[in-house]
Amino acid sequence: MGEKNELTPWEAPAEVDYKKLIREFGIKKIKDLPEVFTENILFRRGTVFAHRDFGLIIESIQKKKPFVMMTGLMPTGELHIGHLLLIKQMVFYQKLGAKIYIAIADLEAYNARQKPLNELRENAIEQYLTNYIAAGLDLKKCEIYFQSSKSQDPKKSNAYYTLASNFSRYATFNEFKGVYGNITPGKMNASLLQSADMYHPQLPEFEGKPVPTFIPVGIDQDPHIRISRDMAKRNKDHKFIPIASTYHIFMPGLQGAKGKMSSSNPSSYIALTDTPKIVQKKINKSFSGGQETVEEHRKKGGNPDTDVSFQYLKFLFEEDDKKLKEIEKNYRSGKMLSGELKKYTIEKINTFLAEHQKKRKDAKKKIPSHLLKV
Numbered sequence: 001m002g003e004k005n006e007l008t009p010w011e012a013p014a015e016v017d018y019k020k021l022i023r024e025f026g027i028k029k030i031k032d033l034p035e036v037f038t039e040n041i042l043f044r045r046g047t048v049f050a051h052r053d054f055g056l057i058i059e060s061i062q063k064k065k066p067f068v069m070m071t072g073l074m075p076t077g078e079l080h081i082g083h084l085l086l087i088k089q090m091v092f093y094q095k096l097g098a099k100i101y102i103a104i105a106d107l108e109a110y111n112a113r114q115k116p117l118n119e120l121r122e123n124a125i126e127q128y129l130t131n132y133i134a135a136g137l138d139l140k141k142c143e144i145y146f147q148s149s150k151s152q153d154p155k156k157s158n159a160y161y162t163l164a165s166n167f168s169r170y171a172t173f174n175e176f177k178g179v180y181g182n183i184t185p186g187k188m189n190a191s192l193l194q195s196a197d198m199y200h201p202q203l204p205e206f207e208g209k210p211v212p213t214f215i216p217v218g219i220d221q222d223p224h225i226r227i228s229r230d231m232a233k234r235n236k237d238h239k240f241i242p243i244a245s246t247y248h249i250f251m252p253g254l255q256g257a258k259g260k261m262s263s264s265n266p267s268s269y270i271a272l273t274d275t276p277k278i279v280q281k282k283i284n285k286s287f288s289g290g291q292e293t294v295e296e297h298r299k300k301g302g303n304p305d306t307d308v309s310f311q312y313l314k315f316l317f318e319e320d321d322k323k324l325k326e327i328e329k330n331y332r333s334g335k336m337l338s339g340e341l342k343k344y345t346i347e348k349i350n351t352f353l354a355e356h357q358k359k360r361k362d363a364k365k366k367i368p369s370h371l372l373k374v
Contacts, residue, residue: 016219016250016260018049025222027052027247034058040092041319042085042248048216052225053244056212061096068201068213069093070243072103072194075124076113077263078271079131081349082251084316089216089248091136099207100142103197104128107147111186117148125367131272133363134356143201144371147193152370159205164196170234171227179223195228198243214244222247251315256287256308273357276350283309283346289331290338301334302341309338309345317348 022029027050030043037043060067071090094100106120124146133139151157176183176191202210215225225245232240250260253268261269270282289307291297304310310331318324327344330336 018219018249021219021222022050025219025226027222027245030054030246034062036061036096040088041316042088044321045314046249047085047315048089048246048248050219050247051245053242054214054246056241056244057214060212064097066207066211067098068101068207068211069098070101070103070198070201070213070215071217072105072197073124073128074105074109074113074263075120075128076109076115077123077127078266078269078273079127080261080263080269080271081312081316082261082269083131083272084135085248085251086216087132087135087137088316089246090132093216094137094141099201100137101197101201102132102142102144103194104144104146105190105193105197107193108190110148111184111190121146125364125371129367129371130360130363131356133366134272134359139366139368143206144368146371147197153205156205159203160196160200163200163203164192166235166237167192167195167228167231170231175227175230179227191224191227194224195231198225198228199232199238199240202240203238210239210241212241212244214246216246216248218250219247220250252287252308252311254282254286254308256306270349272353272360274353276353279350279353280346283342283349286342288338288342290341294337297337298334302331302336302338304328304331307331307338307341309341312345313348317345317352 021027030049030051033043042048057067059065069090071086090100104121104124106117106124109115109120110117129139129144145151150160173183173188176188180187180191198213198215201207201213215221217225222245225243229242232238232242253261253265254270255268263269270279274282286308287306289303289305289310291300291302304314304327310328313324313327318327327336327341331341
């Protein structure tokens with residue numbers, strides 16, 4: 001038998017059975033969202049597909065009550081178009097009134113990826129935060145911190161690290177092993193810090209009292225959420241509101257069904273700093289759902305469900321639903337060729353990147369000064 005291909009926060013299998021994971025992880029399909037969510041392409045097209053306790057957040061939005069969106073970033077590699085799935089959600093929820101907490105997981109990256117801390121901090125600023133601003137996120141309205149340096153306010157810093165330490169009292173080694181599989185001290189430490197990241201906004205030193213908090217993630221991050229919820233439920237020192245979560249589908253890598261887009265695999269992604277020529281080259285080499293010859297394609301048509309170019313349009317780059325349906329129909333029927341689909345996708349991505357990169361030039365000036373001094 002071959003080696004089992006597990007889904008963990010550090011490694012995902014080439015193909016993911018989302019229906020199976022919904023059953024195994026005890027999450028629910030997203031249904032009946034308020035009308036404001038249909039304005040967002042990710043919800044309208046089912047890219048954000050499942051949740052846990054998201055009703056708490058819906059209620060906060062509808063009643064205009066405080067709520068927190070917690071997220072984190074692993075400051076390794078380049079930021080790519082797959083990261084836009086999360087960034088678009090951050091901007092969307094900020095406009096709906098969320099206070100955004102962003103944990104820069106430099107300690108987790110130090111342990112899991114063996115990168116120097118100074119390199120991780122520089123990359124977080126140059127790649128992630130700069131692109132967040134260019135994409136429309138207002139960092140002045142966010143609480144951003146490095147795990148290695150939580151806050152210049154001693155009360156806040158002490159509360160955060162004490163919470164991370166205290167969480168260790170409410171989980172066993174076997175639970176860590178059951179959730180993560182092959183576990184190391186570094187991964188256990190990262191998990192405890194992740195739990196503090198998720199729940200510390202509810203401490204008195206931060207939001208003053210427990211507030212509904214949720215985390216939008218890829219399904220591979222659910223192990224962190226499950227063990228954090230379990231530890232928080234057992235915690236005797238605080239009455240936490242359980243962390244809510246939403247889950248989005250992985251954006252396919254350039255190679256297609258063979259793997260997701262990943263910062264650790266440069267051949268799998270289009271970076272937000274790529275030039276038009278690089279984008280053209282990458283898309284032209286990307287996996288196609290078309291037939292081997294023009295004649296065969298005209299006869300049998302293509303498969304947009306596996307075609308990388310079509311998937312990129314569906315995920316992000318074709319906002320017009322009618323236009324997308326037209327492209328899908330023409331591609332399935334063979335009226336549109338793979339080369340024509342790729343050409344259209346190249347134009348759409350490069351139009352987006354030209355505007356984004358223009359905004360990126362001024363974005364670094366808007367990064368909070370305390371992060372530049374860490």
